[in-house]
Amino acid sequence: MTPISASLSTPYWRIGLDLMGSDTSPDSLLNAVLDGKTAFLPFQITCFVQKKFYPACRALLKKSASKNIFLKSCSHYISQEDDPLKALVEKEDSTTRVGVFMLKNQELDAFISLGSTGALIGASTLFLKKIPLIKRPMLVAKLPSKKGSIYISDVGGNASPRTSNIVQSAFLAAAYASYDNPEKKIRLGLLNIGSEGHKGSPFHRDAFIEIKAIFKDNEKVEFVGNVEPNVAFSGKVDALASDGVTGNIFLKTAEGMSDFIFDVISATKDGKSRCVSSELTSMFDYSEYPGAIVGGVEELVIKCHGYSTSKSIGHTLFKAKELLQGQFINKYKKMILNWKV
Amino acid sequence: MTPISASLSTPYWRIGLDLMGSDTSPDSLLNAVLDGKTAFLPFQITCFVQKKFYPACRALLKKSASKNIFLKSCSHYISQEDDPLKALVEKEDSTTRVGVFMLKNQELDAFISLGSTGALIGASTLFLKKIPLIKRPMLVAKLPSKKGSIYISDVGGNASPRTSNIVQSAFLAAAYASYDNPEKKIRLGLLNIGSEGHKGSPFHRDAFIEIKAIFKDNEKVEFVGNVEPNVAFSGKVDALASDGVTGNIFLKTAEGMSDFIFDVISATKDGKSRCVSSELTSMFDYSEYPGAIVGGVEELVIKCHGYSTSKSIGHTLFKAKELLQGQFINKYKKMILNWKV
Numbered sequence: 001m002t003p004i005s006a007s008l009s010t011p012y013w014r015i016g017l018d019l020m021g022s023d024t025s026p027d028s029l030l031n032a033v034l035d036g037k038t039a040f041l042p043f044q045i046t047c048f049v050q051k052k053f054y055p056a057c058r059a060l061l062k063k064s065a066s067k068n069i070f071l072k073s074c075s076h077y078i079s080q081e082d083d084p085l086k087a088l089v090e091k092e093d094s095t096t097r098v099g100v101f102m103l104k105n106q107e108l109d110a111f112i113s114l115g116s117t118g119a120l121i122g123a124s125t126l127f128l129k130k131i132p133l134i135k136r137p138m139l140v141a142k143l144p145s146k147k148g149s150i151y152i153s154d155v156g157g158n159a160s161p162r163t164s165n166i167v168q169s170a171f172l173a174a175a176y177a178s179y180d181n182p183e184k185k186i187r188l189g190l191l192n193i194g195s196e197g198h199k200g201s202p203f204h205r206d207a208f209i210e211i212k213a214i215f216k217d218n219e220k221v222e223f224v225g226n227v228e229p230n231v232a233f234s235g236k237v238d239a240l241a242s243d244g245v246t247g248n249i250f251l252k253t254a255e256g257m258s259d260f261i262f263d264v265i266s267a268t269k270d271g272k273s274r275c276v277s278s279e280l281t282s283m284f285d286y287s288e289y290p291g292a293i294v295g296g297v298e299e300l301v302i303k304c305h306g307y308s309t310s311k312s313i314g315h316t317l318f319k320a321k322e323l324l325q326g327q328f329i330n331k332y333k334k335m336i337l338n339w340k341v
Numbered sequence: 342m343t344p345i346s347a348s349l350s351t352p353y354w355r356i357g358l359d360l361m362g363s364d365t366s367p368d369s370l371l372n373a374v375l376d377g378k379t380a381f382l383p384f385q386i387t388c389f390v391q392k393k394f395y396p397a398c399r400a401l402l403k404k405s406a407s408k409n410i411f412l413k414s415c416s417h418y419i420s421q422e423d424d425p426l427k428a429l430v431e432k433e434d435s436t437t438r439v440g441v442f443m444l445k446n447q448e449l450d451a452f453i454s455l456g457s458t459g460a461l462i463g464a465s466t467l468f469l470k471k472i473p474l475i476k477r478p479m480l481v482a483k484l485p486s487k488k489g490s491i492y493i494s495d496v497g498g499n500a501s502p503r504t505s506n507i508v509q510s511a512f513l514a515a516a517y518a519s520y521d522n523p524e525k526k527i528r529l530g531l532l533n534i535g536s537e538g539h540k541g542s543p544f545h546r547d548a549f550i551e552i553k554a555i556f557k558d559n560e561k562v563e564f565v566g567n568v569e570p571n572v573a574f575s576g577k578v579d580a581l582a583s584d585g586v587t588g589n590i591f592l593k594t595a596e597g598m599s600d601f602i603f604d605v606i607s608a609t610k611d612g613k614s615r616c617v618s619s620e621l622t623s624m625f626d627y628s629e630y631p632g633a634i635v636g637g638v639e640e641l642v643i644k645c646h647g648y649s650t651s652k653s654i655g656h657t658l659f660k661a662k663e664l665l666q667g668q669f670i671n672k673y674k675k676m677i678l679n680w681k682v
Contacts, residue, residue: 081537146601157534159542193498193589196422201500201586229593233601245542246590248534249570253594256571260487261602261625284602 013324015317016099016108018048019057020077021115022305026053027060029114032310034064042321045069046108048095050077074098077115084118088126096120100127103299110300110320112291114313117156117303124297131333133340134296136165138244139303140172141251141292142180144283147235151177152191153295155251156303158244166190166207167214170241172295174221175335177239179328184238186220189227191242191250199226203243211241214339221339229253258284290319300329354665356658357440357449359389360398361418362456363646368397370455373651375405383662386410387449389436391418415439418456425459429467437461441468444640451641451661453632455654458497458644465638472674474681475637477506479585480644481513482592482633483521485624488576492518493532494636496592497644499585507531507548508555511582513636515562516676518580520669525579527561530568532583532591540567544584552582555680562680570594596627631660641670 017033019026026049033047045068049057054073061069076091078084088097096113100123103111113120117139125137138154153173158165174188190208192200197208208226215223227237229250242250262281289312291304300323304316323329358374360367367390374388386409390398395414402410417432419425429438437454441464444452454461458480466478480497483490494514499506515529531549533541538549549567556564568578570591583591603622630653632645641664645657664670 080535083539144601146604157540159534159540159545191590193500193586193593194421198424199498199500204500228597229590230597230600232594233597245534245587249532249587249590250594252534252570253573253591254598256569256574257595257598258602259571260485260574261599263487264621264624280605283605 012042012044013321014044014046014107014109015320016046016048016072016102016111017313017317018077018095018099018111018113018115018120020048020050020053020074020095021079021113021119024114026050027056029313030057030060030069032313033069034060034066035310036314036317043068043317045317046072046099046102048072048074048099050095051075072098078119080116082116082119084116084122088119088122094119096123097127100124100301103301104128109324110302112302112304112316112320114304120301120303121156121294124294124299124301128297128299128301131296131298131336133171133336134168136168137294137296138165138169138172139247139292140169140176140295141247142176143233143251143254143289145233145235148238149177149180150232150238150240151180152232152240152242152247152250154242154244155247155292156244157248161203161243161245163203163206163210166203166241166243167210168296169243169247170207170211170214170223170239171336171339173239173241174215174339175332176293176295178220178335179326179331181238185222186238187224187236188215188221188239188241189224189232189237191229191232191240191246192226193228195226195228197225201243207241218339220335255286258286290316293323295332298329298333300324353383353385354450354662355385355387355448356661357387357389357413357443357452358654358658359418359436359440359452359454359456359461361389361391361394361436362420362454362460365455367391367394368401370654371398371401371410373654374410375401375407376651377655384409384658386658387413387440387443389413389415389440391436392416413439419460421457423457423460425457425463429460429463435460437464438468441465441642444642445469450665451643453643453645453657453661455645461642461644462497462635465635465640465642469638469640469642472637472639472677474512474677475509477509478635478637479506479510479513480588480633481517481636482588483517484574484592484595484630486574486576489579490518490521491573491579491581492521493573493581493583493588493591495583495585496588496633497585498589502544502584502586504544504547504551507544507582507584508551509637510584510588511548511552511555511564511580512677512680514580514582515556515680516673517634517636519561519676520667520672522579526563527579528565528577529556529562529580529582530565530573530578532570532573532581532587533567534569536567536569538566542584548582559680561676599625599627631657634664636673639670639674641665 076094139156140153294301479495481494635642
């Protein structure tokens with residue numbers, strides 16, 4: 001993860017950006033990247049596109065006279081309809097696979113994907129070094145809460161969770177919260193359908209017992225037990241462990257509800273502009289949030305929203321820079337290994 | 342379900358209201374009922390309380406001089422910590438069990454509980470007649486959406502769902518939506534982590550195939566496939582099938598997010614009163630929503646929020662009256678049996 005020009009006063013981070021597989025065409029996404037380019041100065045951004053989109057993207061790039069954005073053309077990409085693991089095997093020259101390999105080979109410092117979550121997590125799991133203890137890497141997201149932020153893992157939609165995955169999600173969420181709040185004792189909860197210890201699936205009940213034992217008398221993390229989604233934003237909890245389905249439903253419902261409320265507010269006769277400040281609107285605009293990290297691998301991999309705008313790509317790139325500068329991966333790994341029982 | 346005084350011009354519905362097992366004390370809840378009593382005139386309300394709360398409740402009732410509210414004292418109640426099924430067997434004289442039995446014996450027209458969801462569904466399943474085809478009764482909720490309402494089942498937190506439960510949840514949600522919108526072709530979706538047909542657990546994939554086959558060429562219901570929570574409120578879908586965990590997480594996250602946003606808005610310097618109309622606030626105030634019905638039994642059973650206020654109890658009572666007057670249970674049953682394959 002050494003920047004290519006460490007001799008420059010500003011580190012020059014090499015970021016891979018997979019523009020394939022989202023709801024938006026890669027040239028529109030490239031436009032979004034170019035729109036915000038001034039914000040990205042300390043980056044060398046390699047944009048991954050499928051061959052057939054290369055000419056259009058090339059023309060856009062030429063017109064922009066951008067110096068720090070490059071294109072990488074691949075034969076394939078992995079779509080939302082593909083079986084991720086099968087596609088990773090069959091589509092060797094696909095944007096996600098090539099990007100993750102470049103990260104593995106130290107040709108990139110971070111890789112950001114706007115496409116298939118399954119393919120990104122699959123490629124990270126198969127090809128990158130994993131943090132010991134984490135068997136199955138997963139998505140860790142940071143969301144707003146009444147008193148700052150809440151960190152939640154797994155939000156990636158792993159549809160067959162085991163107890164061990166849920167326990168590992170506790171490590172990954174708590175470590176991200178702790179990285180951002182080094183002075184704070186992190187209150188970690190288990191996202192569940194009820195607050196009582198016996199609630200949820202057998203996996204949840206077993207994970208509850210294991211997580212409680214692991215963080216007993218821990219100086220940095222306090223396990224507060226099961227947390228229901230209606231109190232998750234209250235500020236009473238900083239990090240949430242969950243299985244992939246529960247976390248994914250939680251994240252997407254929060255996004256949908258926020259979108260719904262601000263849509264209704266903006267349609268009222270006063271109008272959003274006078275009624276609710278743009279600052280407030282941004283706070284709940286999920287497209288302005290940086291993407292979720294793939295927790296559990298020893299490289300920086302980020303999943304950006306599929307419907308990303310220049311704002312959300314910009315925020316994600318900015319977050320990548322912050323995490324690289326802060327040596328996130330090293331600190332994150334160290335914390336998790338410390339908690340190992 | 343005949344009103345006791347069918348000869349009166351206004352039907353006089355006999356409602357059972359279980360005040361035990363919520364976060365609020367039964368006497369506070371009784372106060373909430375008494376506060377709103379003018380709205381409840383066509384009711385004879387029997388409030389179920391545990392013996393030790395009877396004197397305090399009795400005193401409150403005396404002071405109010407209310408004519409249509411009665412108390413029923415029971416030895417026990419089923420708490421959130423109890424194993425619902427075990428408690429239903431062991432606590433014969435518990436408020437939930439006694440109330441459901443009175444409903445079964447036609448001594449009540451509807452039963453509303455503010456306590457344990459598991460106990461309410463358990464008692465309904467064990468003691469009431471089930472609609473043929475529905476093996477496992479479940480909670481069906483009605484929530485606001487951009488274009489009216491969305492009906493979702495199961496929101497009750499059944500932690501070990503099977504394919505058949507998810508398929509039955511489709512019947513229950515679609516029938517409730519159809520009852521409220523008799524002229525409309527109901528767009529039914531399956532709540533899932535992705536929009537593609539192969540997404541979710543094996544149960545979800547199998548349920549997808551079954552639901553698709555059942556509603557093929559149906560005049561009243563169109564199955565639109567998997568629906569992700571972030572588009573559930575868009576108005577593109579009217580009813581959602583789901584397993585109990587996914588639905589429960591969806592409902593509680595929507596509630597938590599809504600609460601969070603309006604809390605932040607009210608804390609801004611303009612203040613909520615000038616900024617967002619009370620009408621708008623009510624639209625998203627989940628405590629003002631009527632409770633969820635226990636779908637699949639041939640009696641009217643409703644679960645009201647545990648943190649219920651006089652408003653939410655009032656709305657739930659009003660909803661019960663509407664459903665009784667509209668002969669909901671009969672029509673609901675007929676619709677579901679029509680769809681049987």
